[in-house]
Amino acid sequence: MTLSPDTPRLAFADLADALEALRQRGLRVTTPRRLVLEALFAAEVPVSAEHIAQNVNLELTSVYRNLETLEHHGLARHVHLGHGPGLYVLIGRGEREFLSCERCGAVRSLTTEQLDPIRDRVRELYGYEARFSHFPIVGLCPDCAQRREAAS
Amino acid sequence: MTLSPDTPRLAFADLADALEALRQRGLRVTTPRRLVLEALFAAEVPVSAEHIAQNVNLELTSVYRNLETLEHHGLARHVHLGHGPGLYVLIGRGEREFLSCERCGAVRSLTTEQLDPIRDRVRELYGYEARFSHFPIVGLCPDCAQRREAAS
């Protein structure tokens, strides 16, 4: 699957690249590893370990272990969108951040730069270095916010 | 606007007040209930159910159930500060919000108004109604941010 031309350049353009990177780091390219990576490449939204395990028919344990090593080697990361399991995404295809709706579960994807003004404001007001990449902002999406306002 | 009977605003200054409010709502004032409430009044930071259970020597189950009913009746709420158990706080004594440090666990307490500029910015940029009250902003406190910068 080719990347759209406007997608930022990245370290791991495709599966083969990523696998090569792993091999170079002394990691073995096993079938489960490859399948997990494939699942991440195929996903357009963050996915749970459970989801991957079901899809590619792997032991959940193995999926978690692979996600962990992918994270450790900078190929993937996970976010906590409210309650529920952690969700995993590939790194390197243009960094994404997320806003999630507590009510309907909608996930809005943003570029890192889009959240910079928020991070800047938090830093400037409270000195905290907000890292929404791991614990994103949770709230109500425009639709749910409106619906709730109408109901009151 | 009209007061919805199932979401009344409870105002209570102390334990006796809170217990009276519960009684008025048809809830029984039992020893475990009173102990959980006392623990919340005593805590100056958000506390876990486990913490309460240990302190007042109650069944964890009972603590969870009581926290749930206190939440349901608007006397308490909980926040998720990064990983780890949910942490409970009383409401009605001046609303607090939190900023937590992913590295050292430090929790900075703020008034709701202090976070309003951030919420406003999120709304104005993305239309999301950020609700940091349930999933607060997680990041690095000034100390940890500096330490990390120095290390790089």
Added chain:
DNA sequence: CGCGCTATTGGGAGTGCCTTGCATTAGTGG
């Protein structure tokens, strides 16, 4: 290509944080 070294795997058990079910206990209004 075969061999050996060891990273990785499957599967099972364990942990943390709750949630549910149920028989028993104890607040409360009458």
Added chain:
DNA sequence: CCACTAATGCAAGGCACTCCCAATAGCGCG
């Protein structure tokens, strides 16, 4: 002080991982 039923204690269950270990299978080497 009685009856009614909310609330409790205890046991079990559930979700999201995390750990352990014997068996397997990549990978470098000859």
